[in-house]
Amino acid sequence: MSTKILLKLTFIVALFASMQMHAQEKVYNGDPDASFETARNLAFNQQRKQAQDTLLHILTKYPDYHEIRAFLATTYSWDGDYKKSRKLFNTIFEKDVKNKETWIAAIKNELWADLPFAALEMSNNALKIFPNDPELLYLKASAQENTNNPIDALTTIQTVLDSNPQDQKAIDYKVSLDKLLRKNAIGINAAVDLYSSVFDPMQYYSLKYSRQTKYGSISPKLNLNRRFNENGAQFEVDLYPKIAKGLYAYVNLGVSNSFLFPDVKYGAELYQSLPKSFEVSLGFRTLKYSSTTNIYTGSLGWYTGNSYWSFRPYFTPGETGTSKSGTLTYRRYRSDADNYLGMSIGMGFSPEINQLQFNANDAQIVNLESQKFNIGYYFTSSNKQNAWGAQFGVAHQEIVFDQGNFFWIYSLALSWELKFK
Template identity: 80%
Template sequence: MISKINIKLTLAFLFFTSIIVRGQQNKYHGNPDTSFQTARNLAFNQQRKQAQDTLLNILSKYPNYHEINTFLATTYSWDSDYKKARKLFASILEKDSSSKDTWIAAIKNELWADLPYAALDMTNNALKLFPNDSELLYLKASAQENTNDPLEALATIETVLDKNPEDQKAKDFKMSLDKLLRKNSIGINAAVDLYSSVFDPMQYYSLKYSRQTKYGSITPKLNINRRFGENGAQFEVDLYPKIRKGLYAYVNVGIANSFLFPDLKYGAELYQSLPKSFEISLGFRTLKYSSTTNIFTGSLGWYTGNSYWSFRPYFTPGDTGTSKSGTLTYRKYRSDADNYLGISVGMGFSPEINQFQFNPNDAAIVNLESQKLNVGYYFTTTKKQNAWGAQFGVAHQQIIFDQGNFFWIYSLALSWELKFK
């Protein structure tokens, strides 16, 4: 009996001894500066969990190592754990508010967390300690822009440029703010279709004015076409109302008194942002001639880096069945949304894009076969105030009144837009 008790006591002693030894082994015993550098290398090589474990191990012995605490909080920000980072930044600044780097990292955490008002409050506090500091003023301007106050952001960034006129980062930011404040624009589009047979060239012109508002954009347009030896005009309005963050709509209404256009056209579509930089939409278009044509459409878009992919199908019910068509679009952006190379390929015929009617009594033609390719290049000049575009397209399309035979269509389009405050 006594022997069994002794064995149990011995095992218990060994168990608790192993815990103590393990705890002693886990206690930090290295050079903190060398270990900090190792942790930084791990963090910058996408091994943040290992980096955080190393940083916490150093802090177990050096809890007041300021730079390590700041870097640890920054890694939490990189992992989108903004609440955890905020708590640690607050603790650091409460103990020592003299480090500008800590203020900058803490402000960026609030901006990344989409809390611009909190970021703005922090920059104002930091600027009391570091008056007229360019980095802090830049962050303040970023916060002001994100609180929908671009005028104040512009005033702040001009303070930076007054101090250092060659600050390229501030110059680029000022240019983007100038562009943002240009809420008005006028534009002209001109296009021509050249046919390999049957038809004479067809001409298309459009004059538009656009206004950005806090509720979304509104764009009235005047379209003028010359086709089949006739001239016609159409007035239409495009609206892009904002509903909530990540959700907006497209609404279109157009009227005309020429058989080259529908007497009435209207449509609507909802766009919803999705995770992983995807966007989806669903909507319809209606064209009213002597008869009514309904078109159902939608899109799936994906932003990846500076590239954008989109697929849009069209479904048009009719007496002979449902016509189907689709377009795949790719864009490679450069500096912003007004500078890009675009390529699109499509199959099928959609009356929203191409509408052929010879007199007011003709029905909409929707059952034609067609293949098309378009390439466009768009760029800005003069401090991005002028936007230009050129597009070339080629299509292989079935002849309307001789189905089974095809012709080629070569298209050229030019556009210009002037943006102003």
């Protein structure tokens, strides 16, 4: 045998041995439970790629360690890779359907993937194996709610409470479902303005009904005022139609035969959601007294955590130029959108805001100076059916017929709303 042939054979044998050793290194060799615990710690400390590599390595030797495969699938769910997660769960179910925790994780994967019908089917299958299990019933109710069947969801969650009336998670969920099903509401608002000079106290009342529909909400209102020793009434309706995902509108129309209100008022505004929890809007308001006032407005809002910030400017063209005003609003939410502390500060005069305090007949009104501050607190009953609010405000306002001189306005408002099915 020649030297060249011998060298070639030696090289081939060495290469084959190296490949065998490399393949052996890929096969896991260790304590699977200890490695599993290490992988869990990595996953819960935002090191999911390292955790997934460890879990996959264990499975090369222990392919039927279903708890490891299920946890690996869960990490893929956390990463938003729902298809890969679903494939792993299906592999487990081909061999073992008796592990409740695996069913729970698989159902959550479908819910997070926005596939509620698949989640509902899986929940029903799991409940055949684990009848009346409260965790599975809760997930079934979530799937039913997400398939636009809140009544069925309420029935399901009531099954949980029938077995365990003290289940706080189910109690809270039932409260939220009850709130969702209350698509009707009636409300009363009462307010008074006290003036440091010139005017007697002025009173404002509003009675409203609102209805939530799949197209948006509608709220007819009856406004009653007592000012200048006169009484007046206005009928008004607010609409919030849904247009597309992240896009909705505000439409308003009001009529009155009292000089305390515009003869006709109307307006519209478009709202668009933006990335990073921002929202913008653009619209107008029109007030028709003996003359017509047009107001152009918009807003920039930002949700951050439990807080909400919004800035709204007003531009009102007139014979003497364009009046500009603005309001900055802050809200600190508690449990939901009906429970919050709100504050606002504003500069400048806008007939949209101040229309209930003066007649907008004169063009000079848009040039008035004004500063205001409001603070309000809003809260609900424990079952979310009743909502109350209280607001206090103070304004430093230039007098309409005596520009250059000011008075103070102290405002107090109370509100109540009842929601029902």
